[in-house]
Each structure stands twice: as structure tokens, then as C-alpha cells.
Amino acid sequence: DAMVIQNPRYQVTQFGKPVTLSCSQTLNHNVMYWYQQKSSQAPKLLFHYYDKDFNNEADTPDNFQSRRPNTSFCFLDIRSPGLGDAAMYLCATSSISGSGNEQFFGPGTRLTVL
């Protein structure tokens, strides 16, 4: 089945130790998103790629970076995680072929910062 996969599902890191979260998709969608979600709040968009075009939200901290080496993969790099970065990180994809297309979400990666 076509899907969005996130690895790992659970990630534990130490304060200040860089961490990378990964997302892959088999849907061949041209848009990929990274969201941060804290304690049952609405997902907060960090950035998205439209094909290779990177779009950063104005309030996304510089500590967060992203890479999209090809259509299928997208990575979230947190350069120096702080305690406040502990959250669920959600990857999503969407096709831009029609504006009415919904997003497909991965299962998320729960990040713990010690």
C-alpha cells in the first residue's frame, strides 16, 4: 500500500546532541511537510518542500533544518535539541495536482530530550 513512513517511531536524545528524523513516501507526492505537535495541540508547520523548493515558516527556529535529497525522502535535522523540542514530529505529503487534495500523514516520531 502507498504510504508515508517515519523512522524511528521513538527517538531519545540528549540535550544539545544533534538528531535526524526521517520520512519516506511511496505516494510520489511533490509536496512534503514537517510538523511539530505538542501534547494534543494542533500540528505546527515547520517547513515544507514543493518539489525541491524549500519553504520555511517565519517562526521556525534556526535549530531546525531539513533536507529532501529526492522525491521519496525528507529529513528533519535538529542541530542542538533543547528540552522544549520534545514533541511529536509529523511528516505529511500532498499532491499539488489539485488544490483540493488532502494530506497523508506518517505515524509520527516522538522525540524525548534528556
Next chain:
Amino acid sequence: AQSVAQPEDQVKVAEGNPLTVKCTYSVSGNPYLFWYVQYPNRGLQFLLKYITGDNLVKGSYGFEAEFNKSQTSFHLKKPSALVSDSALYFCAVRDYGQNFVFGPGTRLSVLP
């Protein structure tokens, strides 16, 4: 700017009773509206959407939503709630680009 409101943080209903989760929106132009559900420690799962056409939209798991342009609402409904419907529900609107704006979420509890 586009925005979505979900006026109820929490909704509780008894199993077998009808449920409604409310959503209102503010957009310029025609809205593309969505409902998603999230179970604990999972990603969001698409339920249904309104793009154009009939105001009553049917989706997954027996859910439906009614688009009301004059009231700028898109309430989620189900005729008979199940305990397994207990989850976090998000309403969202898509702009003409690639971005989705999510409401704050409503926690639905269906009591046995």
C-alpha cells in the same frame, strides 16, 4: 489570512447517540475544508473533505460533514457514536498554495 476555529475543546456523548464536532472557518474565496482524526501516538488520518458540490459530504467510518457557506461552518457528524470514535479531531482549511491551517482540535469522548 485563513483561520479555523473549533469552539469546543472537548465533546462527550454516550455510545449510540449522534455526535457533532463543530468547526467554523474564515477564508478569502472558496474554501477547501478537511476533517482529520488522530488516535493516541499516531499521525493524523484523513476523514473527509469539501471541495465543491453537495453541501453534505460523506467520509470514512460513517462520518459526514455539512458545509454551510452562510454560517462559514463545516461541522462533523455521525448518527450513532461508537466508543472507538474517541479521539482527537482536527478541522483544516487549505489555501490556494500548499499550506493547511488546522483548528486547535476537539477531543471526543464516547462513553459506554
